[in-house]
Amino acid sequence: MQRLGASKASLSSVSSQELWQRSGRLDKGRSSELLRFEDRKGTKYLLSPTHEEEITTIVANAVQSYKQLPLRLYQVSRKYRDEPRPRQGLLRGREFLMKDLYTFDATEQQARQTYEEVRKAYVAFLEELRLPYLTARADSGNMGGDLSHEYHFASPHGEDTIISCTACDYSINEELYVGRYIPERTKGPQSSAKPAVERYVSKDRKTLCKIYFPANHGEPNLYAVKAVFPDVDSSIQGEQALVEHAEQSNRTVISFLDPRLSRESMNETAQTVPEEPKSPPRTPTVDEHPILLTKAKEGDSCASCRDGKLKLQQAVEIGHTFHLGQRYSVPFEASILDANNKQVAIEMGCHGIGVSRLIGAAASLLADRKGLNWPLAISPFQVILVPAAKVEPAELEGIYDSLVANHDKEQVMDVAIDDRDKPVGWKLNDADLVGYPFIVVLGKSWKDRRVFELQCRRLDLKTEVDANNLVGVILECGAKL
């Protein structure tokens, strides 16, 4: 954040419902995740899950000219979301620690440049953690704006599925994936393709939407259904949709036919419910391009490069960048005089990293049966000194000083000394449990020959090192953690 020229801010964890009313987010779908309360005077508040409303209000009062921009403000603070399914400890909690950055630019072009800088900073941070990560194009959803990315750790514990291409940089959250039909690569309509049908209903129950898709391609892709039938009630499908639809008057039925199916195959589908009206099938398209109605499968062709194959990975989202545009600056009247002395709304971005979730995800990725393991970049201490034989405190502190001071300034080394009154075996187990990247044991070899034992569980390392080489070996091994 500092390299981006961002200044640290600290906003209240409490926001007024009035502000959220103004942005239109108080009564949206998300609102059920808001924890609300009133003070002794009956004023309505909420525990903020994010701070666009608050910070835009502050900046609207503080900034009047394009000369005061760009402005970048970040904070690391507790945020709240009334999760319906809190689970896996820090991975999905109702109180969480989040780093959020808000960016303010005078023009859209500058805002998109800022977005690019932030995206690079996020990637640089993920590189530094040395954990397998994925970035994916994302939907801006409730946040507004038209450009956003998600940042994930690849993890079997993840609740997201990221679809990426083996050949190009295409990468997208499964929730947003809509397969494109590429005639020259996707197998075209075949009379042999067995069709299946799924039924959806609109929110007002008046329209029934029938989705015909190739049975051997798995289940229908709800996101593709939404793309062609935006009014879909995504919580209802199948027989229930049919029943709810049948209870309405002024009923309509529309059908979509996956481009891999022939029109004739549609008629082969069992018309299980006799009273269901027939309708002519449409080809599902987005921007006039035919799309596939099924979910992605491992090995599907990539529609972006047309050469690669898709692969699916489980992942934990740990960051998100959004170009917001004027989504918040317009309702909160955050405007400036631009270089032409014209009043314009500020261009904004917001960018978050789930700090507590990242800690939980890193822990679950690197833990083994002996305990945790921390990436060097976020480990509070890189080294723990464990004195096994009787070692004088002054001697320990001398070693501590040599580790902390005796190396390049860019490579800060934080060292802990385990001077607790416990047996050495207990201390070593505890150090493994806590997950220090390096353990330096002052044991028998230290007593006899002034030689340390250096342990690094992640590198399966247990070796003797003398005092002159200790820092060098730690820095060298550290480059792999």
Next chain:
Amino acid sequence: MQRLGASKASLSSVSSQELWQRSGRLDKGRSSELLRFEDRKGTKYLLSPTHEEEITTIVANAVQSYKQLPLRLYQVSRKYRDEPRPRQGLLRGREFLMKDLYTFDATEQQARQTYEEVRKAYVAFLEELRLPYLTARADSGNMGGDLSHEYHFASPHGEDTIISCTACDYSINEELYVGRYIPERTKGPQSSAKPAVERYVSKDRKTLCKIYFPANHGEPNLYAVKAVFPDVDSSIQGEQALVEHAEQSNRTVISFLDPRLSRESMNETAQTVPEEPKSPPRTPTVDEHPILLTKAKEGDSCASCRDGKLKLQQAVEIGHTFHLGQRYSVPFEASILDANNKQVAIEMGCHGIGVSRLIGAAASLLADRKGLNWPLAISPFQVILVPAAKVEPAELEGIYDSLVANHDKEQVMDVAIDDRDKPVGWKLNDADLVGYPFIVVLGKSWKDRRVFELQCRRLDLKTEVDANNLVGVILECGAKL
């Protein structure tokens, strides 16, 4: 906190109402200051103003033996109180930052020793701030326990009044002060002393309490009234008390006579309301010692040393230490096996410093018309480098490095460089506004003779210093900030 051997913890800002029910604090007077809310399932929560309930629950599960004690846990976190009168910015807000330390000991003796250590650490911290402070004996009030102290900054902006002795170390919050009658020093009953009367009523309205006090000694001391008439409704006095009492059946009237008044003088008081029943006067006593019924006045005799005079100072409370005893360990079943293998409740203490309030108080104490001034101990940066003439970045960074590295390790110096593209006058005004303890200007004298201008507004210092002496002069002057 580290010197006390305390470990850093991080508890949720949200607590369950169930826990507060268990400690009996949910429905007490204080409860009106609790901000409460429910989640989507209707579970009841509150925004914690303090964490005795939570931490005792955690420790009860983690600690089983006296061998695991002493245990000291602290945190710095956001806390909440629905203040009826939030004001003066950080001085009294509804969201505030607080450092709270919880201590756990096996025996009362050890707990009192811990208390003493914490008290000394708090005093050492206040000494380091080099701001005028007061410590005062305090009431444990709602917290439980029988030993507590308050820590204050003397400040005209303060809402507390601290009464202290010019000769001994007696010091107490006015809210807790009850003057003792010392026959050999306090002027005894004099027929010349003109009496005044104030009326109070009990919470059930059935008892009227008449307080006779010397008219020339100012107003009655409500805390003294409470000491002799514990049932007093402190919100009602005078005519209103009389009226509310008159509406009740089974009425009683009690009277207390300040020991400085003669019994006869009581009868001289105008019996303004004829229907008011008479009652024989009592001498107000605490622990069989007669007390005074009026508030302390500057120059009153000290009842503790009997030599000194009392002085009254406005003050801002910024810290509080409590010996809690078993107030929370009993209801939360936080017990251990002691050295005799006997199950006993843990002895606890809790100790807070209002971090955001301290920042607000320090700011208001040291600010002048040019801007803020920060005590060296809490200033994020001790020095700002302001380049006036054209100075190369590399040159600036060289000076920066020499300031940061070129001195004793115990005296960490954090330095900022103002490299913003602004005129030097603007930068100097801004540095004054922000309140850096030291400003180092690289101006004309730097250009001509490689000599810095060192400014320190608090010490009214503006002097030329050459590169060799800069660190020395800053450290020397810093000892006064």
